[in-house]
Amino acid sequence: MKFSYTHHMPYTHVEEAGQDWPVANKQFDPERGAELYREYIDNKVYAEEVGFDWIGCNEHHMSPYGLMPNPNLIAAAVIERTRTAGILQSGNIVPLTNPIRIAEEYAMLDVQSGGRLIAGFMRGIPHEYVAYNVAPDESYARMREACELILKCWTEPEPFGWEGEHYRFRAVSIWPRPVQQPHPPLVMSGTSRESATLAAELGATMGVLRLTSFDGARAMMDVYREVAKSDGWEPGPDHFMVGMGCCIADTKDEAVETMKSGQKYFFEVLGGGIRTAQRLVIQKTRYFEHEESRQNFPGLPSKVKQVPIEERIEKGLLLCGTPDMVIDQLRRVKAELGHGRMNLNIKIGNTPDGAVMTTLRHLKETVFPAVRDL
Amino acid sequence: MSFQENTVALSSGPLAYHVAGDGPPVIHMHAASGFRATAALEALAQSFRIYAPVTPGFDGTATHDGVASMEALARLEAEFADTVIGETADVIGHSFGGWRATWYTVLHPQKVGQLVLECPAGFREEGVGGLSPDPEELQRRLYAHPEKLPPETKPESMVTRNREMLAHYHGGKAKDDALVDRLNEIEALTLILHGTKDGAIPISSPRLLKRLIPRAFLIYVYDAAHAIEVDQPEYFTGLVGDFLTRGEAFLVNPGTDDRAA
Numbered sequence: 001m002k003f004s005y006t007h008h009m010p011y012t013h014v015e016e017a018g019q020d021w022p023v024a025n026k027q028f029d030p031e032r033g034a035e036l037y038r039e040y041i042d043n044k045v046y047a048e049e050v051g052f053d054w055i056g057c058n059e060h061h062m063s064p065y066g067l068m069p070n071p072n073l074i075a076a077a078v079i080e081r082t083r084t085a086g087i088l089q090s091g092n093i094v095p096l097t098n099p100i101r102i103a104e105e106y107a108m109l110d111v112q113s114g115g116r117l118i119a120g121f122m123r124g125i126p127h128e129y130v131a132y133n134v135a136p137d138e139s140y141a142r143m144r145e146a147c148e149l150i151l152k153c154w155t156e157p158e159p160f161g162w163e164g165e166h167y168r169f170r171a172v173s174i175w176p177r178p179v180q181q182p183h184p185p186l187v188m189s190g191t192s193r194e195s196a197t198l199a200a201e202l203g204a205t206m207g208v209l210r211l212t213s214f215d216g217a218r219a220m221m222d223v224y225r226e227v228a229k230s231d232g233w234e235p236g237p238d239h240f241m242v243g244m245g246c247c248i249a250d251t252k253d254e255a256v257e258t259m260k261s262g263q264k265y266f267f268e269v270l271g272g273g274i275r276t277a278q279r280l281v282i283q284k285t286r287y288f289e290h291e292e293s294r295q296n297f298p299g300l301p302s303k304v305k306q307v308p309i310e311e312r313i314e315k316g317l318l319l320c321g322t323p324d325m326v327i328d329q330l331r332r333v334k335a336e337l338g339h340g341r342m343n344l345n346i347k348i349g350n351t352p353d354g355a356v357m358t359t360l361r362h363l364k365e366t367v368f369p370a371v372r373d374l
Numbered sequence: 375m376s377f378q379e380n381t382v383a384l385s386s387g388p389l390a391y392h393v394a395g396d397g398p399p400v401i402h403m404h405a406a407s408g409f410r411a412t413a414a415l416e417a418l419a420q421s422f423r424i425y426a427p428v429t430p431g432f433d434g435t436a437t438h439d440g441v442a443s444m445e446a447l448a449r450l451e452a453e454f455a456d457t458v459i460g461e462t463a464d465v466i467g468h469s470f471g472g473w474r475a476t477w478y479t480v481l482h483p484q485k486v487g488q489l490v491l492e493c494p495a496g497f498r499e500e501g502v503g504g505l506s507p508d509p510e511e512l513q514r515r516l517y518a519h520p521e522k523l524p525p526e527t528k529p530e531s532m533v534t535r536n537r538e539m540l541a542h543y544h545g546g547k548a549k550d551d552a553l554v555d556r557l558n559e560i561e562a563l564t565l566i567l568h569g570t571k572d573g574a575i576p577i578s579s580p581r582l583l584k585r586l587i588p589r590a591f592l593i594y595v596y597d598a599a600h601a602i603e604v605d606q607p608e609y610f611t612g613l614v615g616d617f618l619t620r621g622e623a624f625l626v627n628p629g630t631d632d633r634a635a
Contacts, residue, residue: 152594157581158581158584158585159591160592160593161591161592161594163593163594163595163596163606163609163613164595164597164609167596170591170625170626171591171625
């Protein structure tokens with residue numbers, strides 16, 4: 001089993017963010033922000049020493065949910081202080097940005113890191129489209145076209161132009177070109193049928209970035225496998241990455257309480273404004289092409305409720321407890337889904353950094369050595 | 375802007391051609407299916423006078439004695455240009471027509487203004503791409519959006535005969551090495567178009583042309599197969615019209631600044 005470390009870099013000095021979108025930034029204290037950036041980057045760098053294979057950066061906008069509107073800036077900082085870990089960009093949100101810019105910046109990161117970039121092509125979550133004033137109805141069409149264009153930027157030996165529905169460029173030849181040939185490995189979300197299909201078409205690792213049920217994850221993995229099969233290839237375990245929250249402590253009660261507190265903050269403070277924008281996008285646009293995908297989206301207003309932590313642990317949807325418990329939980333998830341990669345989110349809400357470090361220590365000393373061969 | 379059919383007497387025999395529009399002259403060299411007045415061409419004829427000679431033997435016409443090679447066709451088309459147009463003209467060639475257009479430009483550079491090669495044949499490796507004998511596979515290779523294809527107006531025998539004529543001129547070969555060796559002689563500003571879903575011409579072909587033609591631009595047309603004019607007529611008309619009008623300045627987004635137009 002291979003592991004990726006995700007850390008959304010939330011701004012945690014807010015007591016009440018409300019439900020408005022966007023979240024007013026008057027509560028952001030730049031001095032505290034500077035401390036958080038230092039602390040969070042130190043933490044991401046430490047993940048390499050813990051034994052994570054990939055260190056992740058994400059893109060989110062206009063809320064305390066995450067302080068990485070441009071994840072490439074954080075990746076550049078992490079690259080300079082690490083040597084072996086892959087740099088997983090679980091952003092850029094492709095339909096929101098000039099694809100040429102993404103191709104260029106990803107190529108920069110790949111060259112800077114000596115070929116350690118794992119290039120995430122993300123469609124993003126619905127509220128990001130409000131932030132950047134891009135029509136959610138166009139998200140899939142933009143996504144599909146932009147992905148093809150970025151791959152062309154990385155693989156064309158001669159200058160070229162592009163004439164498309166959403167993007168037109170008459171002459172392109174990016175500098176630098178990526179180290180990894182023909183291009184860096186790709187990671188894409190597989191949360192919906194449409195996303196899983198595109199991920200398989202491009203041969204990307206499919207991320208079930210937020211595990212909400214084994215059946216739901218298996219269904220999307222099956223979509224991916226079917227598309228791959230019709231394209232003439234068979235995915236292996238490493239083509240699937242499952243994302244889960246993780247909290248490990250010396251006792252089960254301590255881990256559960258820490259997780260509860262962090263989840264409560266995440267749900268009540270960090271997630272408020274986002275849900276407002278998400279509701280508007282989901283209800284008022286064709287962000288999801290298929291009703292099935294819309295119904296499966298965990299952010300759907302009817303589904304937004306706090307499922308008790310104990311229930312989620314019982315269902316195998318959270319990694320939480322003592323090191324031995326988490327080892328068993330990882331074995332269960334592996335047995336259920338057969339995937340080869342895990343993406344762990346440890347800084348959940350305002351989980352104290354001491355607790356984050358405790359989880360990382362347990363992963364390093366006990367859990368990773370026990371599950372590497374899964 | 376609809377096309378009118380005419381015939382001109384040339385030294386080797388009568389040559390049918392279609393003509394439409396007003397503006398600077400453009401010669402359009404058709405693909406293996408023969409001449410088709412696509413909506414894209416008709417839109418282009420709003421700004422250009424388009425001459426589309428019918429290759430002898432295509433669309434029910436007779437072959438010409440002594441015209442049985444790509445080079446001979448280029449000479450015939452030069453005589454057509456001298457007789458009917460009488461001045462330098464831009465040239466657009468699609469597929470088999472792109473092959474002819476390339477020979478025409480190599481052999482008669484003084485007659486060519488700018489050159490547009492739309493998915494040109496003649497530059498692919500043997501066994502890759504080409505026209506499949508299986509109708510379904512052929513359709514897939516040619517069209518990303520077959521639903522946009524207008525109803526066929528030519529009898530089946532004519533369509534079949536048109537395809538058979540290819541061997542008469544190039545012997546069925548996939549790659550014209552003699553022409554490849556002369557690509558670096560082309561001085562005309564050249565636009566190479568390739569559909570991102572083209573199943574007839576492999577990607578190595580436009581790359582080869584881009585590498586060897588000195589002043590060439592390669593543009594990928596998204597969500598189009600081999601028949602870009604059918605799959606994405608607006609892209610084709612806008613792009614080609616802009617290139618023919620502004621030359622290399624077509625690289626610059628004109629915005630609302632008249633100086634860029």
